[in-house]
Amino acid sequence: MKLLITGFEPFGSEEVNPSYEAVRRLPDALAGAELAKLEIPTVFSQCGPALEKGIRTHQPDAVLCVGQAGGQAHIAVERVGINLIDARIPDNAGVQPVDVPVRPDGPAAYFSTLPVKAIVRRIRDRGIPCRLSCSAGTYVCNCLLYQALDIAALRYPHIRAGFIHVPFSSEQAAAKPGGTPSLPLAVITQALALAAEAIAENPQDIHESMGSIY
Ligand code: PCA
Secondary structure, X not given: OXXXXXXXXXXXXXXXXXXXXXXXHOOOEEOOEEEEEEEEOOOHHHHHHHHHHHHHHHOOOEEEEEEEOOOOOOEEEEOEEEOOXXXXXXXXXOOOOEEEOOOOOOOOEEXXXXXXXXXXXXXXXXXXXXEXXXXXXXXXXXXXXXXXXXXXXXXXXXXXXXXXEEOOEHHHHOOOOOOOOOEOHHHHHHHHHHHHHHHHHOOXXXXXXXOOOX
16 A cells, blocks of 8 residues: 655744654555655645645555644544635745635535544554544645545545644754643654554544544
8 A cells, every 4th residue: 555645844933844754754664555755835825736746646545644733732633624724824925815715616524534533543552642633723734634635536536535633743842831732753753653554454444432522
């Protein structure tokens, strides 16, 4: 199985993005999966085309996009991408769209087609905090998740796709106020490797309760 795994370039006031820092530290192959890695611009108009170019180049069986969710203390496996952009800050091209669709006339939302619960279970079983999430927000990460699923639905129906948000790395948080949630970069990298293995091993998702009431 070939997995295209992507991380984002730094954005906002950050000098690194732990998503790509972890992605680029992954091996080129691990249990059952060959990995192709790609850095994606944190730009609304460029992220989808950059991903589709990577799909054309690498012809993967599955796509896992990864982004930074500063302020969270856990790995978040995203379940849904929505057709909405509402940017809190400008993207790296200086553009800040508010209340516009990712694709006009596109469906309201897509569910991740990765085995999201199998990924959560595998990461948690190794003692790394991880949760299933029902919202990837309304910034560039959700925009990329939506487009990954849209591209797959329209042009690459055999490709499974989805998204994981990771916290600040501890190395990055060291320069921030005390108490800023983070995980060491090595742990984030290990979590992504476990996610890749879960994707390779689970053509179908597992079924166990992971819902939330908020
Ligand atoms: N995180 C942002 C965009 C790029 C990234 O790494 C987000 O959560 O939307």
